[in-house]
Structures are given as structure tokens and as C-alpha cells.
Amino acid sequence: MLVNTRQMLNMAKKNKYAIAQPNAWDSHSLRAIIRASQESRCPVILGLAEVHFGYLSPEEVAHMVSFYAGKTDVPVALHLDHGASYNAIVRAIRAGFTSVMIDASQLAFEENIKVTAEIVKMAHAVDVTVEAELGHVGVGLEYEKIDAVAKDLFTKPGQAREFVTRTGVDSLAVAIGTAHGEYKGEPRLDLERLVEIASAVEVPLVLHGGSGTGDERLESAIRCGISKVNIFTDLTKAAAAETRLVPPSVSYPDEGMLGEEAVIECLQHYFRVFGCVNRAADTSYEQKFTMCTDFAAGGSA
Incomplete structure (x- = not known):
């Protein structure tokens, strides 16, 4: 069934496990994500990054996910990952996405709040959940070269509290030492900072850059307050x-099917690490419409 992320992330936060957000890049990966979640009875957040609109359009993804999610009772949320532009976010909502991320983390704190609050107001009007990022998760961090300047980009607990209060976001992506893409060196997570952030805010926390972080580090992050982990690079590598x-x-065609099976195997490993196997029935979910009618007709956003 197609849902937004509110119930599944709140339940994960309450019970100290994490929901996976694997990103799709083609029809095989999309189907693999749905199949893996069905077989493991795991709620899942299927993501499409704005930078990957050239691989799959949000309209294509929405139709495929609506079809597959409609054939299972396992909760599936359809999420726009790293939405950097207003137009991309509106396009995703009109297509039928049930959750969006506004990534204004590169902006100054006050501007990030302003932009995020505007997206929250628009999305909540049609029951679409919103994730935002505070601090900055880099790409391919070189851990031997991290210094005080780089750590200044990590999420600050006091700012996190103010950000969540003033924007009304449903979940918050935090920067505590992970990176997008492949790591250069051993990742070092600032778990003490994570515990402080988790104590400062009530919304579920999100960890980007889950690929290559290591099972034990991910398990520790989940114990310290992470409720959602993003996975992409490891799936493509598999x-x-x-x-x-x-x-x-x-x-x-047969080659594509073999790749699909590899994605399922990799993702199901992460389901076990995150502790979300057999969590599909944790709570009753409200089925979402397959299309957001307020936007589908071309109404104003």
C-alpha cells in the first residue's frame, strides 16, 4: 500500500529500529526494492533523487510504484530525495509522491528555515510529509583530512531544535560524519553529537550516506536515535x-534480472541490520490516493 512516511518513521523511532530508503535508478531497481520489502515484510521508503530525473522521471516512478504498491499490503512511501528546487518538489507532489525532501542545507541557517517552512506549508496542505537537512553531508569524505572546518558543517543540537520548531518538518537529516558515495578512509560517526540532537528534537532523524558506513556503525547510529537510513551506492555496486x-x-533482459536479484540480496542485508524485518504490521496505515488530486489537475501550489 502507498503511504506517507509519518507513521512508519514515528513507529521506527518509538521502537528503536530504522526504515531503509533505497533510491531507484531504473525499472529493475524499483521492482527489486518492492520485492525485497515484500519478502522481508519491511516498510520501505522508495526514493528518487532530483539529480536522477534523467534516469527516471517522477511521473514514471509514481505510476510504477502505484502499480506495485497497490499489489502488496506492505507499506511503501514514495519519496523525493534531495529536492533542491521548488519546481522539482511541486512536480513530484503532482506526480503522486507521498513524501519529499527539501535540501536547502547549503544555505545560511535563516534562509534554510525560510525555504523549508514554505515547502512544509505547501506539502502538508495535501498530506505529503517533508524531510529537511541541517548541517551538510558531503560526498566521498576523506576522513584522514577532516578538520575543525569540516566538522563545523556537522549538525548543531541547539540549531536542530530551533529548526524543527520553526519549520514544522516531519523528519530531519543530520550531518554526523557520513558521506554520499564511496568513502576515502574509515568513516567516524560523532555519536555523542547524535545523542544530543536526538534529545533536542522530537522528530525522527535521518542518516544519509548509509552505503559503506559499516554494519556496526549503522547499528550504533540507530541505537543513538536514527530512524531512517538512505542507501544507494551499495545497491548500484551490487x-x-x-x-x-x-x-x-x-x-x-536476463542480465537485468540478475542485477535485480543482486539489489534484493543487498537490500535485505540492510533490512536485517536496521532491525526492520517483519515490521510491516507494526501499525495500521492510511492508504494514500495514487495521485494527489489537488495538484494533478494543475491547480496552484
């Missing part, structure tokens, strides 16, 4: 590694 082993005699 699919690529599997398809590279395919002999020339294997057809292209």
Missing part, C-alpha cells in the same frame, strides 16, 4: 558486480 560476471551468451 547490481554492477553481478552483471559484470555475466557471459556474452546471456541476453540483455
Whole structure:
């Protein structure tokens, strides 16, 4: 069933496990995410990043997810990841996304609050949940070179409290030492900072850059307050590694199916790490419409 993220993340926060947000990049990865969640009975947040609109459009994804989610009783939320532009967020909501991320983390604190609050007001009017980011999660961090300047980009607990209060966001992505993409060196998470942030805010906390962080570090982060973990790079690497082993005699459609199975295996490993296996029935969910009618008709946002 298609839902927003509110109930699943609040339940994860309450019971100290995390929901996975794997991002799709093609029809095989999208179907793999749904299949993996069905087989493991895991609520899942299927993501599409704005920068990947060239791989799949939000309209394509919304139709596919509506079809697959409608055939299962496992809760599925459809989420726009790293929405950096107002137009992309409106486009996703009109397409039928049930959750969006506004990433204004590169802006100054007050401007981030202003932009985020505007998105929250618009999205909440049609029962779409909103994630925002405070602090900045980098790309491919070189951990041996992290200094005081880099750590200044980490989320500050006091600012987190003010940010959540003034914006009304449903979840908050925090910067505590993870990175997008592949790591250079061993990741070091600031768990003490995470505990302080979790104590300062009531909304579920999100960890971006889950790939390559390591199972034990992820488990520790979940114990310290993380309720949602984003996964992308490890899924693409699993699919690529599997398809590279395919002999020339294997057809292209069959090659795609092998990649799909690799994504399922990788994702189900993370489900076990996050503690979300068999959590689909934790609470009753409200089924969302397959299309947000307030926006689908082209009404003003």
C-alpha cells in the first residue's frame, strides 16, 4: 500500500529500529526494492533523487510504484530525495509522491528555515510529509583530512531544535560524519553529537550516506536515535558486480534480472541490520490516493 512516511518513521523511532530508503535508478531497481520489502515484510521508503530525473522521471516512478504498491499490503512511501528546487518538489507532489525532501542545507541557517517552512506549508496542505537537512553531508569524505572546518558543517543540537520548531518538518537529516558515495578512509560517526540532537528534537532523524558506513556503525547510529537510513551506492555496486560476471551468451533482459536479484540480496542485508524485518504490521496505515488530486489537475501550489 502507498503511504506517507509519518507513521512508519514515528513507529521506527518509538521502537528503536530504522526504515531503509533505497533510491531507484531504473525499472529493475524499483521492482527489486518492492520485492525485497515484500519478502522481508519491511516498510520501505522508495526514493528518487532530483539529480536522477534523467534516469527516471517522477511521473514514471509514481505510476510504477502505484502499480506495485497497490499489489502488496506492505507499506511503501514514495519519496523525493534531495529536492533542491521548488519546481522539482511541486512536480513530484503532482506526480503522486507521498513524501519529499527539501535540501536547502547549503544555505545560511535563516534562509534554510525560510525555504523549508514554505515547502512544509505547501506539502502538508495535501498530506505529503517533508524531510529537511541541517548541517551538510558531503560526498566521498576523506576522513584522514577532516578538520575543525569540516566538522563545523556537522549538525548543531541547539540549531536542530530551533529548526524543527520553526519549520514544522516531519523528519530531519543530520550531518554526523557520513558521506554520499564511496568513502576515502574509515568513516567516524560523532555519536555523542547524535545523542544530543536526538534529545533536542522530537522528530525522527535521518542518516544519509548509509552505503559503506559499516554494519556496526549503522547499528550504533540507530541505537543513538536514527530512524531512517538512505542507501544507494551499495545497491548500484551490487547490481554492477553481478552483471559484470555475466557471459556474452546471456541476453540483455536476463542480465537485468540478475542485477535485480543482486539489489534484493543487498537490500535485505540492510533490512536485517536496521532491525526492520517483519515490521510491516507494526501499525495500521492510511492508504494514500495514487495521485494527489489537488495538484494533478494543475491547480496552484
